[in-house]
Amino acid sequence: MYTEGLTENRILLLQELSKNPYLTNRDLMKVAGFKDRTYPTIAKKSLTEKGYLVENNFEVDYGKLCRNKIDMLYAFIVFSGGDEYLQKILENIGSYRESLSLVETCFSSYLVSFYSDNNKKIQEILDYLVDRSILHSYIIFKRYHKNYWRYPVFIKDNGVPALSVPSFDNLLKDREIPDLDLGKCEKRLSFMDLRIINHFQAGNFNCNLARIQKYEKEQGNPFSYFKLKETLRTLIERGIIEKKPYIFPFPYKECYKFILCLRADTFENTQRIIFNLGEETRIFEKITYVSSPDEKKRFGFLECVTSPLFFIKLMRNLDTYNEIVEKRVYILMNCSKSLPKKGIPLEYYDLKMQELHFPFDKFFHKLRKTIECNEDRGFLDKKRSPKKFLSKK
Numbered sequence: 001m002y003t004e005g006l007t008e009n010r011i012l013l014l015q016e017l018s019k020n021p022y023l024t025n026r027d028l029m030k031v032a033g034f035k036d037r038t039y040p041t042i043a044k045k046s047l048t049e050k051g052y053l054v055e056n057n058f059e060v061d062y063g064k065l066c067r068n069k070i071d072m073l074y075a076f077i078v079f080s081g082g083d084e085y086l087q088k089i090l091e092n093i094g095s096y097r098e099s100l101s102l103v104e105t106c107f108s109s110y111l112v113s114f115y116s117d118n119n120k121k122i123q124e125i126l127d128y129l130v131d132r133s134i135l136h137s138y139i140i141f142k143r144y145h146k147n148y149w150r151y152p153v154f155i156k157d158n159g160v161p162a163l164s165v166p167s168f169d170n171l172l173k174d175r176e177i178p179d180l181d182l183g184k185c186e187k188r189l190s191f192m193d194l195r196i197i198n199h200f201q202a203g204n205f206n207c208n209l210a211r212i213q214k215y216e217k218e219q220g221n222p223f224s225y226f227k228l229k230e231t232l233r234t235l236i237e238r239g240i241i242e243k244k245p246y247i248f249p250f251p252y253k254e255c256y257k258f259i260l261c262l263r264a265d266t267f268e269n270t271q272r273i274i275f276n277l278g279e280e281t282r283i284f285e286k287i288t289y290v291s292s293p294d295e296k297k298r299f300g301f302l303e304c305v306t307s308p309l310f311f312i313k314l315m316r317n318l319d320t321y322n323e324i325v326e327k328r329v330y331i332l333m334n335c336s337k338s339l340p341k342k343g344i345p346l347e348y349y350d351l352k353m354q355e356l357h358f359p360f361d362k363f364f365h366k367l368r369k370t371i372e373c374n375e376d377r378g379f380l381d382k383k384r385s386p387k388k389f390l391s392k393k
Contacts, residue, residue, distance in 0.1 A: 063182025
């Protein structure tokens with residue numbers, strides 16, 4: 001793997017940012033051993049250009065954002081149309097979040113995610129797309145948990161370089177399991193709160209408050225810089241938004257990226273396996289739990305950025321664990337055709353009720369109009385009335 005440009009100082013910088021992403025340049029000078037106050041900025045810029053670091057990324061705890069429950073739905077879809085057409089379809093679904101292009105042999109496939117306050121409506125839309133032969137099939141999972149971010153370890157505390165391929169011998173050992181429960185909405189949010197959340201989850205203006213203030217003033221929202229700064233601090237203290245930089249073990253374009261969805265004979269064993277997997281190694285992981293729509297099956301869900309050798313050995317070793325009763329692996333394309341990621345759409349947030357509700361019927365009718373206006377009538381063979389797919393809320 002390509003590792004050029006990772007000096008000891010830069011490794012220390014990455015590891016310190018993974019522990020505390022709010023460190024100032026003055027703090028980084030001390031812990032990483034830089035002699036000039038401009039070095040941390042120069043080093044971070046270089047690491048970003050080389051593909052090791054994406055610094056300004058924020059996650060939203062939507063349990064604390066809304067009084068009503070918002071699920072994250074993941075749909076693994078298979079289709080035979082063009083990628084541009086899929087993007088046009090997804091743009092009609094206002095709760096769409098992200099699409100990741102997957103490696104497939106015969107058909108195109110994506111992992112598509114949606115925010116949802118009504119999971120049945122999303123399934124009805126996907127069923128309609130299958131009925132119109134736009135999708136061949138889909139598998140859906142839902143999530144109502146945080147992501148646990150586990151950053152790569154480059155050098156251990158004893159000074160020994162960390163391995164990029166760990167041992168797989170003790171995946172069932174007892175261990176402490178992190179709390180992935182979402183928070184609860186306990187204090188009202190203001191219009192300014194929502195504007196800041198919206199900018200920071202999207203990474204607008206590189207999360208620069210001065211530029212955000214200028215933009216908001218142009219939009220007719222004369223927020224003071226001091227008030228924006230104070231509100232941002234409060235949102236972070238309340239855990240509504242949290243800075244989560246991406247730190248990769250190798251330059252991102254050189255890495256192997258995949259998703260592992262795994263279920264063991266007990267949920268406790270599922271937890272042990274996914275949290276023991278890759279600990280204290282040169283691997284980037286996002287770990288959470290998902291379930292089947294009926295919640296009868298619960299899975300560990302891992303997004304991994306690692307080396308190809310790790311993936312090969314992982315597949316071989318997981319097969320030796322009889323406790324694992326089900327697993328699905330989805331490989332992400334390196335030259336990704338993935339569609340742009342969107343934050344939680346706050347234009348549907350009701351400030352009075354402090355709830356988020358999506359108008360899925362409007363999304364469906366807009367989607368149907370897009371499909372029916374498409375010139376390729378042979379591809380969009382109509383088999384039965386779409387009205388059957390809409391149920392009353």
